[in-house]
Amino acid sequence: MxxxxxxxxxxxxxxxxxxxxxxxxxxxxxxxxxxxxxxxxxxxxxxxxxxxxxxxxxxxxxxxxxxxxxxxxxxxxxxxxxxxxxxxxxxxxxxxxxxxxxxxxxxxxxxxxxxxxxxxxxxxxxxxxxxxxxxxxxxxxxxxxxxxxxxxxxxxxxxxxxxxxxxxxxxxxxxxxxxxxxxxxxxxxxxxxxxxxxxxxxxRHGASTRPGSRRFHLWNERNRLAMLLRCAPVAVAAREVARFAAITALLPLRRLARHRAGPPPWNFRVGLRLRVLGELLASLPRTLRERKAVTDLAEIPRSAVWRASRSPNPPG
Known part of the structure; x- marks a missing residue:
C-alpha cells in the first residue's frame, strides 16, 4: 500500500x-x-x-x-x-x-x-x-x-x-x-x-531463534556488554565487564563446591563466557571508536540518562 x-x-x-x-x-x-x-x-x-x-x-x-x-x-x-x-x-x-x-x-x-x-x-x-x-x-x-x-x-x-x-x-x-x-x-x-x-x-516468540540456546546466550551476553561499552557511563561499563569476568573465573570453583549434576545453562558455561570476553577484547578498538562517535552525537550526559533509567519515573 x-x-x-x-x-x-x-x-x-x-x-x-x-x-x-x-x-x-x-x-x-x-x-x-x-x-x-x-x-x-x-x-x-x-x-x-x-x-x-x-x-x-x-x-x-x-x-x-x-x-x-x-x-x-x-x-x-x-x-x-x-x-x-x-x-x-x-x-x-x-x-x-x-x-x-x-x-x-x-x-x-x-x-x-x-x-x-x-x-x-x-x-x-x-x-x-x-x-x-x-x-x-x-x-x-x-x-x-x-x-x-x-x-x-x-x-x-x-x-x-x-x-x-x-x-x-x-x-x-x-x-x-x-x-x-x-x-x-x-x-x-x-x-x-x-x-x-x-x-x-x-x-510467536522464538519461531526464528531458539531462546535458551547457545547462540541466544552468546549474542545476549556479548551485546549487552558491547552496548554498555558504547553507551553507558564508563564506570557502569567497566564495572559490568569486570563483574562478568570475575563470575567467569569463579564458576569452576562454584561448580565443584555444589557438585551440581548436569550441565549448567549456556550463560553459565565457562567456554561461552570466555568467548564473549574474547570477542569483546578483539573488538575493543572499534568499540572505543563507536563510543566516541556516540559521545559526539549526544546532547545530554550518559550519567543523566543512566540516573533517569534507575529512577521511579525515567523520561518517556
Whole structure:
C-alpha cells in the first residue's frame, strides 16, 4: 500500500520464515494506514522466497547474500519515509497497529520511538517496552504502569531522521540488544521513548531463534556488554565487564563446591563466557571508536540518562 500519504516504511526481517512470514504479511496488508512494505530476506534457504513471491501484497524484497541477523538486515535498508517500523517475521500486528503508533508519535513530538504491546498467541503479555536493570540488562516490561527505557525491536515505530542522526542500527550486534542500544543513543540525543499499549501485536516468540540456546546466550551476553561499552557511563561499563569476568573465573570453583549434576545453562558455561570476553577484547578498538562517535552525537550526559533509567519515573 503506497501513495502520497505514506509516512511509514514497515521493514519485515525474515530468515527461514516459510512457515510464518505469510501470516505476518497478511496482517501488514490489513493495516488501516498506507505504508511502504519492505521485506529483508536473510538468505533463507527453506522456500521463504517462494512464499514472498506468491503473497498477494507483492512486497518489495531485499534478499541479502548471507544471513546478517536482525540488526544487520535493518542496517542494510534505505528508508526515506518519515517513520520506520521494525517488525519480526513471526509477529502479526492488529489492523490499527501502525495507525496507533503514528498517532502517538504525532502527539509526542520529543519521542523518537514508540513500542507496541506484544502478546503471545494465548494473549499473555510478552512486552510493553524495555526497562534497564541495575546491572544494565534490558528486560521486557509487562506492567502498563512501569516507565519504559526502550522499546522491543520486534514491533516498533521510529522517526527515521532521529534514528539516522543517532547512528542507525548497530549491524554488528547481529541479533539482540540492537533495540536497547538504539534506545540508549536516542535518549542521549535528548529524545524520549513511549509505550503504546493499544498497538497490539501477536508474537510467536522464538519461531526464528531458539531462546535458551547457545547462540541466544552468546549474542545476549556479548551485546549487552558491547552496548554498555558504547553507551553507558564508563564506570557502569567497566564495572559490568569486570563483574562478568570475575563470575567467569569463579564458576569452576562454584561448580565443584555444589557438585551440581548436569550441565549448567549456556550463560553459565565457562567456554561461552570466555568467548564473549574474547570477542569483546578483539573488538575493543572499534568499540572505543563507536563510543566516541556516540559521545559526539549526544546532547545530554550518559550519567543523566543512566540516573533517569534507575529512577521511579525515567523520561518517556
Amino acid at each position: 503506497t501513495g502520497l500519504l505514506t509516512r511509514s516504511t514497515i521493514v519485515v526481517v525474515t530468515w527461514r520464515g516459510k512457515d510464518h512470514v505469510g501470516a505476518c504479511l497478511d496482517a501488514v496488508a490489513a493495516q488501516t494506514r498506507p505504508h511502504r512494505l519492505l521485506v529483508v530476506d536473510n538468505a533463507s534457504d527453506d522456500g521463504t522466497a517462494a512464499v514472498l513471491a506468491a503473497h498477494p501484497s507483492k512486497p518489495e524484497v531485499l534478499r541479502l547474500p548471507v544471513n546478517s541477523g536482525y540488526a544487520g538486515a535493518l542496517a542494510a535498508v534505505s528508508v526515506d519515509t518519515e517513520f520506520t517500523a521494525w517488525l519480526n517475521d513471526d509477529a502479526e500486528p492488529a489492523p490499527d497497529w501502525l495507525e496507533r503508533l503514528e498517532d502517538t508519535l504525532d502527539q509526542h513530538e520529543q519521542a523518537a520511538a514508540a513500542g507496541a504491546r506484544m502478546v503471545a498467541p494465548d494473549g499473555a503479555v510478552i512486552s510493553l517496552g524495555v526497562g534497564l536493570t541495575a546491572d544494565g540488562h534490558g528486560v521486557d516490561l509487562t506492567d502498563e504502569a512501569a516507565p519504559v527505557f526502550g522499546f522491543c525491536g520486534g514491533a516498533a515505530l521510529l522517526r527515521t531522521g532521529a534514528l539516522r542522526r543517532a547512528g542507525g542500527v548497530p549491524a554488528r550486534f547481529f541479533c539482540y540488544y540492537e533495540d536497547t542500544d538504539t534506545a540508549w543513543r536516542l535518549r542521549l540525543a535528548n529524545h524520549t521513548i513511549v509505550s503504546v499499549p493499544d498497538a497490539r501485536v501477536i508474537h
